[in-house]
Structures are given as structure tokens and as C-alpha cells.
Amino acid sequence: MPFEFTIDAVITWVDGKDLLHQQKMLPYLEDKKIVSDKSFRTRFDQVEEIKFTVDSILKFAPFIRNIFIVTDNQFPKFIKNKKEDSYKNVYIVDHEEIFQKNEEFLPVFNCRPIETKLYCIPNLSEHFVYFNDDMFLLKEVKPSDFFIEGKPVIRGKWKKFNEDILVKKIFNSEKKRNKAGHKKAQEMSAKLVGFKKYYKFHHAPYSMRKSTLEKFYTKNPDIEIQNIQHKFRSPNQYTPQGLANHIEIKNKTGILKNDYQLVYIQNYKKPFYWLKFKLNIIANRKNKLFLNMQSLDQCPKHKLSFILNWLENRFSI
Secondary structure (H helix, E strand, O other): OOOOEEEEEEEEOOOOOOOHHHHHHHHOOOHHHHHHHHHOOOOOOOOHHHHHHHHHHHOOOOOOEEEEEOOOOOOOOHHHHHOOOOOOOOOEEEHHHHHHHHHHHHOOOOOOHHHHOOOOOEEEOOOOEEEEEOEOOOOOOHHOOOOOOOOEEEEEEOOOOHHHHHHHHHHHOOOHHOOOHHHHHHHHHHHOOOOOOOOOOOOOOEEEEHHHHHHHHHHOHHHHHHHHOOOOOOOOEEEEHHHHHHHHHHOOOEEEEOOOEEEEOOOOOOOHHHHHHHHHHHHHHOOOOOEOOOOOOOHHHHHHHOOOOOHHHHOOO
């Protein structure tokens, strides 16, 4: 089928090292000291890797119309310092713009309320690809890598709920069962649509349709409020990407693909040669389209220097 519709890209971003952002957060924290905790900070801190997310889209997905960066009254340095003729189709969208109908819940400091409201981005196209700020395109991609005949390509694998896995039922502690984790949030999204198992997605760009969540929340406003009322991550939250995926699957309007096509890097304690192998060998394999590098703020300096140079060289335009 010919490519006949517009596709936008959306990226969520926060600069957790910004002192004004930290001060905004403090009144809502019971334990003020946690703001300095390494495991807490990593959800907010960054090393300006978003520049390479944007550069990778501009270089390898020229069909993308606009790139929207959703922030809380912040601007990435590369946008502040941009030349007049660069990044013309990159726009900053403030949380206040997407929470216009739900201002009472601002500010928020976790991704799930923000992801819930992405469909409210002004001028957002019906078809869009959502990136976290640590996701990158590795090579040239086509519209059909994200949408086929207008239907979103949903990369994942069917998995049982933890409650249906005997080992998990026996050995998972109450604390672990109630943790506000990524898997639990995916399970909840499947249950909201009536599934008995869930289609597990990974940290690769998410193909989404604006109307999917818009229609669902119009019919189920309480489910939207359920997700946007939490300042910080809560075990009572679901992941909106997972909700959209399961709605598409239920309506038979999604194209399922069980290959993530992803290079995933999370652990920077492994030997340097392992990191180089992942980036210089695995990332060049034909079937790998996406790269996700989590928690780069926790990467040792010598490895981080190598990674940033690698990203600069890969995505230079």
C-alpha cells in the first residue's frame, strides 16, 4: 500500500538535574532525602541523550512530519542552542498544554500520567510513534515498520500474568507483588481491556493512534483519572502504551510482530568489550532497527564518553 498518511514522533523528557525541577518536586515527597537517592534519581537524570534520539529520527525517518518533545517548562540544551535553520520541525510541548482539562493534577513526576495525555498534544497527527528519550533508530526505517495499512505494528510476545505462574505465586513477596513495576503496569493494561494474559512490549518505539486512547477515555473517563492522579509511580497505574496495544489487538486493528528488532543495554557494569560488541557488532545486524540505552546517567565516565562519541558519529547529519 502507498504511504498516504502523516506520522509524527513524540518524545517525553525531563532534566532531573535542574534545581528548579527538584524544588518543585520536594513539597510532594514525604522523605525529602530520597531526592538524592541514586535509584530514585535515575528516572529523572539525563546526559542530553535526547539530542541523539532526535538526530536519529531526522536521519533515519525522514517521513516523520513533526517531532514533539513533551516537557515540564524545560528546554534541552540542543534546542536552546540550535541554529536558526536546524531542528525546524522539532517543537516543545509543555505539560500544561496536554493537561488543560486536568490542570488540578499538575505537577506530575512520573511518566505514566504524561503518557496518558499524549493524545492531547495540539496538532498531533492521528498516527504517531512514541519514543522515550533513551531510544534511538539504528538505521533507515520505513513507515511500514510502524504502520501497515494504517494499523500500528505492535512488537511483543504473549505472556502469562504473574498470578498465573506458580513459581511467582509461591516466591514473590507481598512487597514485590505490589511494586510499581513495568511488568505489573503492562498486566494492568491488559486486564482493563478484558485479557487473561498480556502482550509484553519492550523498550522500542511505540506505534500509536491518537483516536484509540481518545475514544477509550471519552467512554471511560474514570480510567484516565485513575492514571493521571499520581505524582509519583504507583502500583495502581497501568501503562498507556500497553492499554492502546491491547485495545488495538482486541479490535483486530493492530499488526502483531514477535521480533522486537531491538538492541537493549541496561547494565554498564559488564566488561567494556561487551559494550563495544553490542554497539559495533550487534547494532549493525540487518534485523536490528532500534537501540535503547537505559540509565546512561549511571554509566561510568570512561564508558559514557565512548557511548556519546558512538552516538554522535552514528547520527551526525
